[in-house]
Amino acid sequence: xxxxxxxxxxYRVLKRNKAVSILILAxxxxxxxxxxxxxxxxxTGPSRLLHFFYSGSGELGLVMLEMRLPRIxxxxxxxxxxxxxxxxxxxxxxxxxxxxxxxxxSSGAAFGAVLGIVLLGMSSDWAIAASAFLFAIIxxxxxxxxxxxxxxxSETLILSGIAIQFLxxxxxxxxxxxxxxxxxxxxxSWFFGSLSKxxxxxxxIIASLVIPSSFILMRSAWDMDILLTGDEAAKxxxxxxxxxxxxxxxxxxxxxxxxxxxxGVIAFICLISPHIARMIVGAEHRYCLPASALSxxxxxxxxxxxxxxxxxxxxxxxxxxxxxxxxxxxxYLLIKKTRSYWSC
Amino acid sequence: MRxxxxxxxxxxxxxxxxxxxxxxxxxxxxxTDARGHTVQIKRDIKRIVVLNRSALEVIRILGxxxxxxxxxxxxxxxxxxxxxFQDRPLVGRWMEPNYEKIVSLKPDVCLAxxxxxxxELEKNLKIAGIPVxxxxxxxxxxxxxxxxxxxxxxxxxEPALNFLxxxxxxxxxxxxxxxxxxxxxxxxPRVYSESYSPYKTEGPGSGSYQLIxxxxxxxxSSTMSLEFADVTPEWILAGQPEVIIKKVPKMGYSxxxxxxxxxxxxxxxxxxxxxxxxxxxxGRVYCMAxxxxxxPGKIVGLxxxxxxxxxxIARFIDPEVIHREYxxxxxxxxxxxxxxxSPGKLL
Numbered sequence: 001x002x003x004x005x006x007x008x009x010x011y012r013v014l015k016r017n018k019a020v021s022i023l024i025l026a027x028x029x030x031x032x033x034x035x036x037x038x039x040x041x042x043x044t045g046p047s048r049l050l051h052f053f054y055s056g057s058g059e060l061g062l063v064m065l066e067m068r069l070p071r072i073x074x075x076x077x078x079x080x081x082x083x084x085x086x087x088x089x090x091x092x093x094x095x096x097x098x099x100x101x102x103x104x105x106s107s108g109a110a111f112g113a114v115l116g117i118v119l120l121g122m123s124s125d126w127a128i129a130a131s132a133f134l135f136a137i138i139x140x141x142x143x144x145x146x147x148x149x150x151x152x153x154s155e156t157l158i159l160s161g162i163a164i165q166f167l168x169x170x171x172x173x174x175x176x177x178x179x180x181x182x183x184x185x186x187x188x189s190w191f192f193g194s195l196s197k198x199x200x201x202x203x204x205i206i207a208s209l210v211i212p213s214s215f216i217l218m219r220s221a222w223d224m225d226i227l228l229t230g231d232e233a234a235k236x237x238x239x240x241x242x243x244x245x246x247x248x249x250x251x252x253x254x255x256x257x258x259x260x261x262x263x264g265v266i267a268f269i270c271l272i273s274p275h276i277a278r279m280i281v282g283a284e285h286r287y288c289l290p291a292s293a294l295s296x297x298x299x300x301x302x303x304x305x306x307x308x309x310x311x312x313x314x315x316x317x318x319x320x321x322x323x324x325x326x327x328x329x330x331x332y333l334l335i336k337k338t339r340s341y342w343s344c
Numbered sequence: 345m346r347x348x349x350x351x352x353x354x355x356x357x358x359x360x361x362x363x364x365x366x367x368x369x370x371x372x373x374x375x376t377d378a379r380g381h382t383v384q385i386k387r388d389i390k391r392i393v394v395l396n397r398s399a400l401e402v403i404r405i406l407g408x409x410x411x412x413x414x415x416x417x418x419x420x421x422x423x424x425x426x427x428x429f430q431d432r433p434l435v436g437r438w439m440e441p442n443y444e445k446i447v448s449l450k451p452d453v454c455l456a457x458x459x460x461x462x463x464e465l466e467k468n469l470k471i472a473g474i475p476v477x478x479x480x481x482x483x484x485x486x487x488x489x490x491x492x493x494x495x496x497x498x499x500x501x502e503p504a505l506n507f508l509x510x511x512x513x514x515x516x517x518x519x520x521x522x523x524x525x526x527x528x529x530x531x532x533p534r535v536y537s538e539s540y541s542p543y544k545t546e547g548p549g550s551g552s553y554q555l556i557x558x559x560x561x562x563x564x565s566s567t568m569s570l571e572f573a574d575v576t577p578e579w580i581l582a583g584q585p586e587v588i589i590k591k592v593p594k595m596g597y598s599x600x601x602x603x604x605x606x607x608x609x610x611x612x613x614x615x616x617x618x619x620x621x622x623x624x625x626x627g628r629v630y631c632m633a634x635x636x637x638x639x640p641g642k643i644v645g646l647x648x649x650x651x652x653x654x655x656x657i658a659r660f661i662d663p664e665v666i667h668r669e670y671x672x673x674x675x676x677x678x679x680x681x682x683x684x685x686s687p688g689k690l691l
Contacts, residue, residue: 040576040578040579040582041576041578041579041581041582041583042578042581042582059581059620062581062617062620063578063581063582063617066577066616066617067576067577067578067581067616067617068578070616071576125542177437177440180418180421180593183593184439185539185540185541185544186540186541189541189544189574194543194574196542196543196574196576196577197542199615199616200616308576312579313545313565313567313568313573313575313576313579314568314569314570314573314574314575315543315573315574315575315576317574
C-alpha cells in the first residue's frame, strides 16, 4: 500500500514536472515573441511597445500590425505545425528519423512550387502556394495508397516515402533545369524559405488547417504511446494500428502542407523539435506533442528574429538559420542527456 | 666547316622561333574578361557560340550575326526579339551547356557570363582549344569597355565606336540634366529597387544600383554589403523610399498587352503595410521590363529612371524616342512592346 502511494506520489511529481516544463517552454516562447516584437529597423523599446498596445495606431501600429505580428504569428504557426508533423510521423512509424520530409511531403510541396513557377508561369504567391499545397496532398495520397495496397507497416511507409521523395526531388531538379535565370532564382528563394510573404489572410488559412488538425492528433496521443511498444502489443491492447497510421499520416501531411506552402521549405524543424521535446518532457505524447509544438515555434521564431536582425538590412534565410541554431542546441542536449528518451 | 654548320643551325633555329612567335603574335590577341582574367583569342574570328543573351544583342549592334554558329536556350526562348537566330544550333542551357555540341560546332570563341557556367566551361572547351570570353554587359562601370572588347575581337571596331558614340551622347545628356536638376536644388529621391523576387533588393556593386545612382537616385540599400539580399518589408517602410523600382523578369519586346506590368505594380502596392510608404502614397512606383534594365538597352532604362526621379527632365528627353532609335538604328527592328508600367496610381 505504501509502495503504491509512493509510486502515485512520484507519478504526480513527474506529471507536475512535465507540466511545469511545458509552461516554461510557453513562457520562453512569449519572451522570444516579445523580443521579436521589439526588434527591427523601427526603434520599439518597451515604452513604445506599451504605447502601441495602448493606442495601436500610427506608423508604429502599422509596423506592428501589418509586419511584425504577422511574421511572429507565421513563425509560431509554421514552427508548431512542422514540429507536430515530425512528432506524429516519428511516433506512428516508430522511427526517430521519420518526418514529413522523410515521407516526401516537403518534396511534393517543393515540386508543386517549382512546377508553378516554371511550367505554369505563376507569378502570384497564392498560386504558387496552392500548387505546393496540392502536390503535398497528392504525395500523402500516394503514400496512403501504397500503405493500403501493401499494408501499413512502418517499413513500407518509410520506404515508399523515401522513393517518393527522390522521385519528386528529381522532377523538381528537371523542371528547375528547364527554367530561365529568374525562375531558377525564384526557386532557390523558395527552397531557402521565407516568412516575409505571409500576411493575415495566409495566417488565417494556415491556422484553420493547423489548429484543428493538431487537436485531432492530440486525441490519439494515448494510442501513439502504446504504438511505441510495438505493432503487436498495440493491437493486443485494442489500438487500430492501421487506422492510426493512416490518420497520422493524413493529418501530419495536411499540417505540413499548410505550413510549407506559403513559406517554402524550412528544414530540420520537424526532425529536431520532437527530439528536443522528448528530452525535456519524455515520450508521452500528451506532453510531447505540445512540447514539440512549442519547441518548433521557439526555434523558427528565434531563428527568424536573429536572421533578420544580426546582419540587418540583409536577411539570412530562415532555412539556413534554423539549422545553424538547431544543430548546436541538439548536440548540446544529446551530450547532456545520458538516459534514453525515446521510450515512454 | 663544323663551326659554320653549327652556327647555321643555331641561326636557323632562332629564325624559326622568331617566325613562329611572329605568326602566333599575329594570329592571337590577348583580351581581359569580366573577371579580370586574360584570354588568348584568334584574331580572325569566323565562328562564335553565344551563351550570354546580352552579348547576342551587342553582336546585332555590331552587325556580326553571321558569325554566330550556336546559341543557348535563352535565345530560343525569345523568338520575337531574336528571330534571326532561331535557326542556329542550340547548344543547351545558358548555365549548363552541352560541351560536346559546342565542340562539334568548332567555334573560335565561346561568349559566356562572368559567373555562369562555372569553371567547367573553360575546362571542357580547353581540350578542343576553344577559348571562353566572359562578359557581363549589365554593369554600367564595365559596359563600354566590354563593347570595345567585342568590337575589337570581332573586327567590328567601327560599328562598336558608332554605337558607343550614340550611347555616350545619351549618357552625357542624362548626366548633364541630372546635374542641372541637383544644381537647381532638387534633392535626390530615396529609391527602393526590387529585383525579380519579392523583397530581394540590390546593393552597391549590382547593375541596378549603378543605374539608379547614375540617374540621380539615392538607393536606400547603400549600407548593404551584398549585391543581392533579402530584406524585410519593415526595413523598406523604415527607409521611406520616395520612388520604388520593380524589375520584372520578362522581355517587353514580345509583350502586346499594356496591362502586363500594371498587374505586377498592383501586387506590389497592395502588399501589407506598403500603403504607408511615400512612393506608394504619391504614385511613384514603376515596373521595368528586363530588356531596358540590363544589357545594351539599359541606356533606355537609365533615361526612364532619370525622368521618374526628376520629372522636369522629361521636358528635354523622351525615353521612348531613345528606345525607338536604339531598336531601329542599332537592332534593326521596329519599335513595339511594353517596357514600363503606367504612371501614377492605378485604380
